Amino acid sequence: xLKSTNxxxxxxxxxxxxxxxxxxxxxxxxxxxxxxxxxxxxPPIYGVAIAEERFTHHLVEGSKGYAINFVPAEYxxxxxxxxxxxxKDGDKFREIGAEWxxxxxxxxxxxxDAYVAYxxxxxxxxxxxxxxxxxxxxxxxxxxxxxxxxxxxxxFEKLQLPLYLGxxxxxxxxTTTTLKKIDxxx
Amino acid sequence: xLKSTNxxxxxxxxxxxxxxxxxxxxxxxxxxxxxxxxxxxxPPIYGVAIAEERFTHHLVEGSKGYAINFVPAEYxxxxxxxxxxxxKDGDKFREIGAEWxxxxxxxxxxxxDAYVAYxxxxxxxxxxxxxxxxxxxxxxxxxxxxxxxxxxxxxFEKLQLPLYLGxxxxxxxxTTTTLKKIDxxx
Numbered sequence: 001x002l003k004s005t006n007x008x009x010x011x012x013x014x015x016x017x018x019x020x021x022x023x024x025x026x027x028x029x030x031x032x033x034x035x036x037x038x039x040x041x042x043p044p045i046y047g048v049a050i051a052e053e054r055f056t057h058h059l060v061e062g063s064k065g066y067a068i069n070f071v072p073a074e075y076x077x078x079x080x081x082x083x084x085x086x087x088k089d090g091d092k093f094r095e096i097g098a099e100w101x102x103x104x105x106x107x108x109x110x111x112x113d114a115y116v117a118y119x120x121x122x123x124x125x126x127x128x129x130x131x132x133x134x135x136x137x138x139x140x141x142x143x144x145x146x147x148x149x150x151x152x153x154x155x156f157e158k159l160q161l162p163l164y165l166g167x168x169x170x171x172x173x174x175t176t177t178t179l180k181k182i183d184x185x186x
Numbered sequence: 187x188l189k190s191t192n193x194x195x196x197x198x199x200x201x202x203x204x205x206x207x208x209x210x211x212x213x214x215x216x217x218x219x220x221x222x223x224x225x226x227x228x229p230p231i232y233g234v235a236i237a238e239e240r241f242t243h244h245l246v247e248g249s250k251g252y253a254i255n256f257v258p259a260e261y262x263x264x265x266x267x268x269x270x271x272x273x274k275d276g277d278k279f280r281e282i283g284a285e286w287x288x289x290x291x292x293x294x295x296x297x298x299d300a301y302v303a304y305x306x307x308x309x310x311x312x313x314x315x316x317x318x319x320x321x322x323x324x325x326x327x328x329x330x331x332x333x334x335x336x337x338x339x340x341x342f343e344k345l346q347l348p349l350y351l352g353x354x355x356x357x358x359x360x361t362t363t364t365l366k367k368i369d370x371x372x
Binding site: 001002003004005006007008009010011012014015016034035036037038039040041042043044045047049070073076077079080081084104110112114115116117118123124126128129130131133135138140141142143144145146151152153154161162163165166167168169170171172173174176177178179180181182183184185 | 187188189190191192193194195196197198200201202220221222223224225226227228229230231233235256259262263265266267270290296298300301302303304309310312314315316317319321324326327328329330331332337338339340347348349351352353354355356357358359360362363364365366367368369370371
């Protein structure tokens with residue numbers, strides 16, 4: 001039974017976790033962000049919530065750039081490691097074991113194991129409560145098209161998606177996941 | 187193989203669809219929004235992308251309020267109907283078949299069939315590209331606690347979640363979905 005309450009309900013999952021990377025003055029970092037969203041299709045714009053105290057935050061602010069990386073389920077441990085280690089202690093990419101390449105347009109690193117990544121240039125940062133909502137124009141896209149079918153949907157034979165549920169639990173979208181076409185009928 | 191491209195890659199799914207409701211001067215509407223995110227935990231703040239030309243947009247702007255509703259898979263047809271019908275033609279709630287109650291704090295209707303809903307008061311609206319990113323303080327939460335287990339995660343015996351994939355396809359998170367606890371090890 002639906003009941004109203006003043007107790008904070010944090011329902012944002014299951015959903016994709018964005019691995020956010022940034023680089024400034026030779027220093028780079030990666031963090032896991034659960035709160036992120038597409039904002040505009042044309043021009044393409046992506047937003048992500050990053051708390052001001054995060055090490056990645058000042059790299060994004062300083063360089064005015066960041067990348068959003070999505071990894072397949074087999075690399076979901078990058079998400080857990082990104083969440084538990086801090087870039088203040090050294091080269092987080094090496095500790096996590098994630099290989100990367102330079103972005104084409106933006107200095108932020110792109111994960112080689114990502115199936116989709118966006119290079120973003122910051123256009124706005126607003127503080128709302130305990131996070132900053134960072135908005136960026138997507139200047140370049142990266143995609144492993146071999147993992148998608150002709151209609152643009154993931155091919156679950158080739159790509160399993162880790163959907164964060166909470167408390168280190170993930171739903172894995174794969175070929176066994178219930179898939180339904182839903183129309184206007186009940 | 188990950189390749190860079192200038193072609194827009196719209197990867198934001200699978201994910202929860204927010205049914206956004208609003209009411210202004212006696213007129214109310216409901217729409218389906220795929221682009222939405224939590225922004226702050228304390229204070230609780232939620233954001234959603236709504237294009238300026240949407241009928242719901244002026245209700246949100248006028249009333250300075252909206253509600254975010256999440257429905258179980260058995261009501262996923264509300265999402266499809268909300269997406270395909272327009273409020274400009276009359277009472278969309280009746281056409282969709284969705285029952286609602288008045289919000290406690292904000293005038294926006296709350297769907298009786300939702301398992302979680304947030305009543306939000308607008309604090310900021312920014313135009314980014316082809317959508318407005320609307321940010322609101324969550325003033326009241328609604329939850330059907332009977333559908334969640336003690337650790338706060340959904341109980342898939344009681345609650346199946348419709349995760350929009352694209353083209354009216356939904357992954358349904360249920361008891362058969364692969365569930366993994368992922369730690370720092372590969």
